[in-house]
Amino acid sequence: MSTLRLPLREGAWWLHPAWTAMLATLPGLLAAWTIGDDRFREWWRTPKIFDDGKALIVLAFVGVFVVGCMLPSLARPVRATGIAVNARQRRILLLTGRSAAALTVVGYAVWLASAVSGGLSLADLGAVFALSPGSADAVKSELATIGGVTTLTQLGPLAMVCLFLDRRLGGRPHTAAFTVLTGLTLARVVLNSERLALMEVVLPILAVISTLRPGDGRRHHRWLWAGLPLLAPFALVTLFGTFEYVRSWSHYSTTMQIDYSEFVLRRLTGYYATAYNNSAIVVDEIGPGLVWPYYTVGFLWNFPGLSAVLTPESVLGFDPARVWPGLLWRFGNPEYNNTGGLLAPLADYGLAGGMVFWGATGLAIGACHxxxxxxEVRGLVLYPVLYVGLVDLARYFYWGEGRAFPSLVGAVLLALFLHRRRAPGENPAERT
Structure with missing residues (x-):
């Protein structure tokens, strides 16, 4: 059979970028807006900079982003029961998945070899897993990245999506590849304190599973998928608490007179509330309206080769990355160093430019959805990779990060190779 059909699932309303953006940003905004300066200082050891004006700007940005996301569906509403994938597209998916997986493993191997040559030992790794105080920070300092090489590890999300789709299309189970990629990611999360690395692998697969209905005759419980966001807070607290125990509780348990559950809730809330607060510091002290964008195109400033020629000092007159630690010591808390995602365009383009930026970004992501x-199979490749940035929009402008660049560019190129134009008279539901 040359063409296979992947049936679409119904019920996952929250997968639409407009809903995801609101669910991901508004709770943190509410916390940052309503929690007072005294609690900011007591819980997170930082004064509160985020004010009513910044909160209203965030609401405006979220609003134009949501409108942009909705426009593609409102302009030409199209419903399909499945995604048809032909033999050529299956070969491209399989080749891309295998290549991306191989490059990911190579990146991790080079990264580990570099760390070992720099002094990392099995004893250091054992200390981390034994929860020895300070061991995680010591190992993280040994895991210095190598520009252009360890970046290959960021092809992991694209590899997972492609291999998972090949598996759903009747290809090989790819058990070994999934096991290796998942194991390397978990090791990175623990040893390098990168929870984001786990999200980069899990969220694209979640987006694919939430989009595609099982094709083996199993019942499709639409109500279950519609209610899935109710479980998200419990999953987030559990996951965060598990990794935070390794990362910081060994230190704070000796300095704070609170139980672990309260510690987890305060710290989790702090990651989002201080991200909004830090974004206000960025806007007040660095932006708004830089002469050249910095926060939304961070990958350009760190791109191998280009970064040696195009430096922030030569273009902006200063390097925001060098200024930022000092600002955190003066106005924030270096332990909570996320610069936030929603106000990044305000710092780069000003208020009017930020509105245009978020409207255009919403339009593009809405089109992919x-x-x-x-x-269309190109959407099934693009949207899951973009979904990572949607979920963590409050803390990072993920799409502009150097770590997002490999998977995003790979997904765009793959979508171009997979896409074919609709023939005259062809049903849109049959189009790929």
Whole structure:
């Protein structure tokens, strides 16, 4: 059979970028807006900089982003029951998945070899897993990244999506690849304190599973998928608490007179509330309206080769990355160093430019979601990779980060190779 069909699931309303953006940003905004300066200082050892004006700007940015996301579906509503994938597209998916997985493993191997040559030992690794105080920070200092090489590890999310789709299309189970990629990611999360690395692998697969209905005759419980966001807070607290126990509780348990559950809730809330607070510091002290964008195109300033020629000092007159630690010591807390995602365009382009930026970004992501829901395989490749940035929008402008660049560029190129134009008279539901 040359063409296979992947049936689409119904019920996952929250997968639409407009809903995801609101669910991901508004709770943290509410915390940052309503928690007072005294609690900011007591819980997170930072004064509160985020004020009513910044909160209203965030609401405006979220609003124009949501409108942009909705426009593609409102302009040309198309419903499809499945995504048809032909033999050529299956070969491309399989080749891309295997290549991306191989490059990911190579990146991790080079990264580990570099760390070992720099002094990392099995005893250091054992100390981390034994929860020895300070061991995680010591190992993290040994795991210095290598520009252009360890970046290969960021192809992991694209590899997972492609291999998972090949598996759903009747290909090999790829058990070994999934096991190796998942194991390397978990090791990175623990040893390098990168929870984001786990999200980069899990969220794209979650987006694919939430989009595709099982094709083996199993019942499709639409109500279960519709209610899945109710479980998200419990999953977030559990996951965060598990990794935070290794990362910081061994230190804070000796200095704070609170139980672990309260510690987890305060610290989790702090990651989001201080991200909004830090974004206000960035806008007040560095932006708004830089002469050249910095926070939304961070990958350019660290791109191998280009970064040696195009430096922030030569273009902006200073390096925000060098200024930022000093600002945190003066106005914030260096332990909570996320610069936030929603106000990044305000620092780069000013208020009017930020509104245009978020409207255009919402339009682009909404189009990718519409492609996916209207039966186009290019949307099924692009949207899951973009979904990572949606979920963590309050803490990072992920899409502009150097770590996002490999998977995003790979997904765009793959979508171009997979896409074919609709033939005259062809049903949109059959289009790929």
């Amino acid at each position: 519409r492609w996916m829901r209207s039966g």
